[in-house]
Amino acid sequence: MKKTQALPIASKTHPKIDSSYLETLMGYNARRSALQIIERFHVDMKSFGLSTVEFSILSLIYHNPGITSKQLCNHLLIFPPNMVVMQRNFLNKGLMVRTPHPTDGRAFGLSLTPSGLALMKKAQAKALASDAIATANINASERKTLIRLLKKIYQKSSKEVH
Amino acid sequence: MKKTQALPIASKTHPKIDSSYLETLMGYNARRSALQIIERFHVDMKSFGLSTVEFSILSLIYHNPGITSKQLCNHLLIFPPNMVVMQRNFLNKGLMVRTPHPTDGRAFGLSLTPSGLALMKKAQAKALASDAIATANINASERKTLIRLLKKIYQKSSKEVH
DNA sequence: TATTGTTATACTCTATAACTATA
DNA sequence: TATAGTTATAGAGTATAACAATA
Numbered sequence: 001m002k003k004t005q006a007l008p009i010a011s012k013t014h015p016k017i018d019s020s021y022l023e024t025l026m027g028y029n030a031r032r033s034a035l036q037i038i039e040r041f042h043v044d045m046k047s048f049g050l051s052t053v054e055f056s057i058l059s060l061i062y063h064n065p066g067i068t069s070k071q072l073c074n075h076l077l078i079f080p081p082n083m084v085v086m087q088r089n090f091l092n093k094g095l096m097v098r099t100p101h102p103t104d105g106r107a108f109g110l111s112l113t114p115s116g117l118a119l120m121k122k123a124q125a126k127a128l129a130s131d132a133i134a135t136a137n138i139n140a141s142e143r144k145t146l147i148r149l150l151k152k153i154y155q156k157s158s159k160e161v162h
Numbered sequence: 163m164k165k166t167q168a169l170p171i172a173s174k175t176h177p178k179i180d181s182s183y184l185e186t187l188m189g190y191n192a193r194r195s196a197l198q199i200i201e202r203f204h205v206d207m208k209s210f211g212l213s214t215v216e217f218s219i220l221s222l223i224y225h226n227p228g229i230t231s232k233q234l235c236n237h238l239l240i241f242p243p244n245m246v247v248m249q250r251n252f253l254n255k256g257l258m259v260r261t262p263h264p265t266d267g268r269a270f271g272l273s274l275t276p277s278g279l280a281l282m283k284k285a286q287a288k289a290l291a292s293d294a295i296a297t298a299n300i301n302a303s304e305r306k307t308l309i310r311l312l313k314k315i316y317q318k319s320s321k322e323v324h
Numbered sequence: 325t326a327t328t329g330t331t332a333t334a335c336t337c338t339a340t341a342a343c344t345a346t347a
Numbered sequence: 348t349a350t351a352g353t354t355a356t357a358g359a360g361t362a363t364a365a366c367a368a369t370a
Contacts, residue, residue, distance in 0.1 A: 017237050018225045021286065022218060025293045026305065027199040029312040031214075034192035035239070036316045041189050052193075053360085056184060063180045070328060075179050077197070079362060084330060106328040106369045124183065131187045137314045143188065149308045150191040152299045154198045215337085232351060241339060246353060268346045268351040 030150070037134040044130040048123045049093075053078065054086055055123060058112065061096065062120045066109040068101070095119060192312070199296040206292040210285045211255075215240065216248055217285060220274065223258065224282045228271040230263070257281060 022028045038052055045055055056076055061067055073083050087110070090096035095116035101107035112120060135143060184190045200214055207217055218238055223229055235245050249272070252258035257278035263269035274282060297305060 017222065017229065017233060019222060019237065021225055022221055023309070023313070025289060026297045026309065027196065027203050027214070027293055028218070029309050029316075030192055030196035030199060033312045033315040034189065034196045037189040037192060051359085052189070056190070059184055060179065060181060063183055067179065068328085071179060075181065080329065081331075081333095081363085082361065101328095104328080104370070108329085127187060131189055135188045135315055137318050138311055142311050142314075145307060146311045147185070147188065147191050149300055149304050150195045151185070152304075153195040153297055154191075156299050213336085230351080242352065243340085243354075243356095244338065263351095266347070266351080268344095270352085 026153075030153075037131065040134045041127065041130050044126055045123065048119060048126070050123060054089075055127065057083075057086060058090065058095065058116065058120050059124060061110050061112055062117065062124070065111040066099075068107045068109065070107065072110075090116070188315075192315075199293065202296045203289065203292050206288055207285065210281060210288070212285060216251075217289065219245075219248060220252065220257065220278065220282050221286060223272050223274055224279065224286070227273040228261075230269050230271065232269070234272075252278070 041052055041055075045052070048055075050058065053076070057072055057078075060072060060075065064071075069080065069083055069087065072078065073080050087096065087098075091098070094113055097111055097113055098108040099111065101109055138146065203214055203217075207214070210217075212220065215238070219234055219240075222234055222237065226233075231242065231245055231249065234240065235242050249258065249260075253260070256275055259273055259275055260270040261273070263271055300308065
């Protein structure tokens with residue numbers, strides 16, 4: 001047989017929610033802060049028509065002209081089919097060009113057009129400002145420590161997208 | 163007229179990709195480490211049939227029996243329609259029960275069933291272990307610092323989901 | 325036989341509009 | 348009039364299978 005029972009109501013009994021357990025998890029804290037920073041980033045990149053991942057791709061091409069699709073996929077953990085779609089957008093917008101690889105007929109070298117370079121110059125400056133505002137609650141020293149420790153977590157094992 | 167130009171090929175000229183710019187952004191570093199931790203979390207929660215968000219919801223109900231849907235949505239930044247779907251799953255699996263709110267006829271108090279409590283006891287222990295392994299590259303002191311600084315970033319402005 | 329890039333598609337997660345019943 | 352919860356749906360982001368061209 002079943003048992004029915006009276007249960008407490010949080011809105012009465014817990015005006016403050018106890019999330020102390022979740023806050024012991026690094027995953028929870030890293031995700032929450034990442035989401036908050038990226039939310040602002042998303043708004044600030046809207047005028048450039050770029051998602052966060054698109055920004056990362058174009059930035060890597062900006063700093064590594066001639067980089068290949070495969071290298072971008074591996075470095076940013078993006079699946080090749082999704083990369084194809086984003087690159088088609090870049091090409092349609094006239095932000096990027098592809099040049100045949102000199103020795104590998106399957107691959108292409110990716111580079112930004114003058115228009116793409118100009119866009120990313122502005123976008124990257126805006127991104128720095130956006131990131132600074134989103135992390136205004138910590139000082140320069142704390143910021144340095146935070147980035148160093150975050151890198152220690154994700155930079156150890158070099159992942160690959162097959 | 164158009165100009166054609168020879169462009170460098172990264173796979174030849176840059177065996178190592180320069181991502182120094184991206185690594186100056188807190189958003190990039192926080193997202194990368196969060197994704198890496200959550201990837202392992204996702205695998206470890208598979209045997210419990212829980213997504214990361216579902217785990218967070220059930221954990222908050224576990225520690226705050228009687229909490230309402232609205233409180234969960236506000237605290238975890240989840241849109242109400244998405245919460246409804248997840249709660250239906252919890253009910254179907256017999257993990258959760260809803261009891262009418264004593265003074266507000268629109269609301270419900272949420273609590274875990276004995277089965278839900280047992281599941282979350284195991285799941286939360288597994289989550290702690292998973293999180294520890296995912297952050298094994300930093301020591302206890304660094305971990306404490308990291309969580310403190312991450313909290314400073316996201317805990318200032320209390321956001322609301324309308 | 326393995327790899328780069330591609331197509332098509334599916335799945336998950338997140339977001340919006342419109343509705344109901346209660347306050 | 349405002350709020351808690353619901354329904355249906357749309358959109359973004361991520362993942363899988365199968366294939367063509369080249370190594």
